[in-house]
Amino acid sequence: MIGAPPASAQTELPPQLTAGAPSEVPVAIQQLRWVMNDADVNALTFRSMDILFTTRQVPRSGPVWNLPREDHTLDFTYDYKGKTYTPEQFLDRTYTNALLVMKHGHIVYENYRNNSDAQTRFIGWSMTKSLTSILIGVALQEGRIKSLDDPIDTYLPELKGGGYEGVTIRQILQMRSGVDYEERYDFANPGAAAQNHINALVKNVARFVDPARTIKRLHKPGEVFQYKTLDTAVLGWLLERVSGGNTIAGYMTQHLWEPLGAERNGFFIMDGPPGVGREFNGAGFNATLRDFARVGLMMMQGGRANGHQIVSPEWVALSTAPTEGNGVGGYGMQWWTFGGGAYSALGLQGQYIYVDPRSETVVVKLSYFPPGNMEASDETSAFLAAASAWSPQ
Template sequence: MQRALLSAAAVFTLGVAPLTALAQPVLPPQVASGAHSDVPVAVQGLRWAMNDANVNSLTFRSMDTLFTTRSVPRSGPVWQLPRNDHQLDFTYDFQGQTYTPEQFLDRTFTNALLVMKDGKIVYENYLNNSDPSTRFMGWSMTKSLTSLLVGFALEEGRIQSLDDAIDSYLPELKGSGYEGVTIRQVLQMRSGVDYEERYDFANPGVAATNHINALVKNTERFVTPALTLKRLHAPGEVFQYKTIDTAVLGLLVERVSGGSTIASYMAQRLWEPLGAESDGFFIMDGPPGVGREFNGAGFNATLRDYARVGLMMMNGGRANGRQVVSPEWVALSTAPTEAAPEGQMGYGMQWWTFGDTAYAALGLQGQYIYVDPETRTVVVKLSYFPPADMTASDETAAFLAAASAWTPD
């Protein structure tokens, strides 16, 4: 009798359930307004929230479930990385306290960490259900890979000189703030165009609006605003970090590559010669036949393959028994454009610089390929920093300095 009454009550409850329980997800007004998007509403919502602290440990290694992608396939022999596994038996100091590397992992929101010394892996660790096959979002580490692609195009004569005006290769930029700006100045983030890299989504400016339209809604290509941006500073005078500069470099690579795509050019010139062990991929800013690779911040790869990039750079452009990129390009692109104030990072050509010798590919919310040729150190850290958390970034800098100075027994 009790089971019968409970069953009847359940049927009655279901019968009068309010229809609002079946309502579709509602997008924030910043996304819902503007041009109609064919991306499913639920996917737009996930993309809108992908950087949030409560989900980014997962989303930063699941980008192929949120976006259309374009593969950068591996091919040929894998560059085998020798090992000398070792405990990280050092400490580092931060804000008056001393910590161990084990404490560092959780304190700085780590998904995966790899340390190399003298070309050998001494430490490799995967957290939060990731593993060696997991492909992690590189965010702006992708800018440093784009720099390599420009270097390849220069070596092949597809680009005649870094001091050529970029609009001589991309005539659609004539009349914009990029007219007359050299390729070198764009590489150095000194284009002078009026594009503030500010992601205040409550009050979206040009960069936040571009993120919404290109990446969340796929209603326009990420590089499109470059065609109409105005000039704010004289080219070459002011360093101003902005992803649109790297998007323009991607358009340049695409244009001079002989009918190729960024992904296929990268596969041919970098990923295969590097001896990568897994395919990488770019997220796209639109569907097949329309979208382009988000080359400013959208490449994904495994922890070890990011380490291979770092080791290649440390070895002067040599990887897997061959010279992949010239040592001259490695030196030029990783040299600071001007001396940085004491204790601050400098900037080269899409690479950040640390002090006299070290440099890094850095990505949003804690992605690092750190290289110190002087101490023969490469560190790759893939993270899920909370948005705008500079504390984790500062602590990671302290760890990297300690790891670089450390010598395994």
């Protein structure tokens, strides 16, 4: 049409992405990464990370750990805000992509939704922190880490002179490092955490752990609990350093994924291109529903899986014991605690590996909560408690 404005050939990036260092990531991919958490696309993007990012595989090998089945209908209800709901209602009400329930080492329920299936690999988001904790436990029992009370800069001298100097590995595991890094993702007005996300994960112009080198101290180490993904990134750097030249993915392959008997390769998203980027070990691991369940079952069995003692029972107990909280909800060493001995790996927008050793229950829920939706989180807690109390007939 004469006089019509020319069609734009490329989506315009928001100013937060055009400011600062230029990125070599294609504009369309930057745009997708920018909106990947949004409610209208995350049911898809949360199981498409290998399309949006450079990845590093965590290959499976050897015999698959067979998970026996005794399929049951979830014939219980749960109460939330004065109303009673069924598990079928729960699936829709809490934005579920996939759900698996285990009782006494058997799969009793498994459901895939939204065109996903048993081969789909979902991002765990901060469930990855709990996997990092397992690997720290392995490195400790191997003697690669001498003591949790060693200062982190003993192993990473690059951290001397900044907020992490003198902070112990134990304090970092407990999210008590004291460094000045507020886990707030207001992308319209990005602070330290949001800007780090933009630079490392959207634009790939920096490594996610790099701010740890120069970050300032806000609190005395050990005194204040403050959840921050940067702490877990430092633990990943530690694993890289003590593993004898290995990568985080390589160490995880050898010490967790292969002995676990995973049925499909996992993968990390990377914060840069091949040869440059590092695994986003604070929130970037992807796996199938069943393989996440194998991790939960291994923890419930005191660190044992598929005939292998992957990590010690002592580490399982130590890392999942609350050091922060009120007894009902709290935090251990990269694991959230639910009271009564139950604990969970938790990921952004509704990712759960929930373990209740008392009732021998494991629940894995992979979700697509809208950003900031605490209602779905609270309702999921009510469902998990009911699932723990349920005995299949």
